[in-house]
Amino acid sequence: MFSGCLTALVTPFKNYQVDYPKLKELIEWQIAHQADGLVMCGTTGESATLSDEEKVRIFKETVRQVRQRIPIIAGTGSSDTSKVIKLTKQAKQCKVDAALVVTPYYNKPPQEGLYLHYQAVARESKLPIIIYNVPGRTAVSIAPATIARLARIKNIVAIKEACGNIEQIKEIRKLCNLPILSGEDGQTLEIMAEGGQGVISVVSNLIPQDVRTMIESFKENNLSLANQWRNKIYPLAKAMFIETSPIPLKTTLKILGRLNGEMRLPLCPMSEANIPKLQEALKEYGLFSLSKKSLTKK
Numbered sequence: 001m002f003s004g005c006l007t008a009l010v011t012p013f014k015n016y017q018v019d020y021p022k023l024k025e026l027i028e029w030q031i032a033h034q035a036d037g038l039v040m041c042g043t044t045g046e047s048a049t050l051s052d053e054e055k056v057r058i059f060k061e062t063v064r065q066v067r068q069r070i071p072i073i074a075g076t077g078s079s080d081t082s083k084v085i086k087l088t089k090q091a092k093q094c095k096v097d098a099a100l101v102v103t104p105y106y107n108k109p110p111q112e113g114l115y116l117h118y119q120a121v122a123r124e125s126k127l128p129i130i131i132y133n134v135p136g137r138t139a140v141s142i143a144p145a146t147i148a149r150l151a152r153i154k155n156i157v158a159i160k161e162a163c164g165n166i167e168q169i170k171e172i173r174k175l176c177n178l179p180i181l182s183g184e185d186g187q188t189l190e191i192m193a194e195g196g197q198g199v200i201s202v203v204s205n206l207i208p209q210d211v212r213t214m215i216e217s218f219k220e221n222n223l224s225l226a227n228q229w230r231n232k233i234y235p236l237a238k239a240m241f242i243e244t245s246p247i248p249l250k251t252t253l254k255i256l257g258r259l260n261g262e263m264r265l266p267l268c269p270m271s272e273a274n275i276p277k278l279q280e281a282l283k284e285y286g287l288f289s290l291s292k293k294s295l296t297k298k
Contacts (some may be wrong), residue, residue: 001071002098002158002179002198004036005212007204008044011058013062018054020061022259027065029258035105035208036198038062039074039100044202044246049264052087077102077132081117088125098128100160100200105138111146122153129155134183135164144168148175160200161191169194178186185211185237189230191217203237205249206256206287232285235282239281241245242274251278255288257271260271 007030012022030038040062041047041055049060059074066072073263074091076099078084088099101121103114121130131150133215150156161169162183173195182191182199192198192215204211214229240248241273244267251270254261261269270278282288 001036002073002181004215005034005198005204005208006037006039006071006073006200008039008042008200008202008210010092010205010250010259011041011045011050012259013204013264014260016262016264018050018058019260020237023058023061024065026082026258027062030204030208031066031069033064033208034212036212037071037073037097038066039073039075040096040259042100042132042200043075043102043134044077044205046075046264046267047075049267052083052090055087056090056094059096063095067129071097073098073100073130075100075102077104079104079107081120084117084121087122088121088127088129092125092127096127098130099125100130100132102132102134103138103140103142105140108140111143114140115146115149118150119153120158121155122150122155126155128157130157130164130181131159132183133159136162136164138238141168144171144175147172147178151176151178156199166190166194169196185240186234188215189226196242202213202240202245202249203233206236206252207233207285218250221257222236234288236281236285239278242277243270246280252282252287291297 012019024291038149040058041050053221062072074089074096075085076087133142147159157181158181160181160183169191180187180196182196185201188199198215200210214226242248247267247270250261251265253259
């Protein structure tokens with residue numbers, strides 16, 4: 001179920017509130033452009049500034065809009081195990097297909113603490129759990145040996161790896177058969193070459209069909225075509241991180257007329273110095289050809 005191009009969807013805001021009509025519009029656009037699944041309230045969805053009440057409503061609205069056409073993964077992670085259990089149970093009641101649970105951030109638990117955290121969430125919630133390892137944001141990395149222990153728990157069904165270390169991916173594959181999803185657009189094919197199943201993608205907010213085509217080409221062993229797509233997509237994907245994500249992504253969606261670009265503090269509008277870099281990447285991909293004045297227009 002959890003493979004291919006899974007879009008880590010942005011959360012649209014209007015006057016600092018979640019814009020639910022726009023959310024439905026974004027969901028329909030993703031389905032129409034062949035995303036294989038949606039991840040709601042993840043890092044790209046600015047989960048850190050969403051209340052649990054907002055997250056639950058987003059899960060409900062997404063399930064209602066999707067109508068079982070593609071899988072829905074709910075971001076339920078935090079630094080507090082009891083809070084994660086409660087939110088994951090609520091997500092299950094909303095009838096999502098799985099929960100994406102990031103490693104606890106800031107409190108930097110040891111490996112045994114990470115194991116006990118995921119064990120408790122999986123056993124208490126009964127929902128399929130996808131582990132999310134992103135040490136660049138959380139300051140802690142879950143070790144392959146710990147992942148192998150967790151893989152024995154029935155409803156831990158996959159891991160999203162954004163550690164940036166292919167050797168770690170290889171070690172996970174040696175120790176267990178837990179499905180691996182890339183958490184880095186730039187490493188999707190490298191991770192798939194090590195047995196990965198696809199990507200939870202930022203850039204697919206813009207080009208889900210292209211990301212899916214790249215993945216499908218790889219699965220069909222058309223490596224030449226897959227690499228052609230990778231080479232085309234990579235500069236655009238890299239541009240989505242010239243500032244903290246999702247600042248460049250929401251800026252791009254604003255330029256394309258699909259979003260107002262609003263974010264919640266402490267995220268803020270893109271700096272003037274980086275706008276030409278974003279403009280160049282978008283023009284190279286052929287998404288638009290607007291002037292710098294258009295890009296910076298409020």
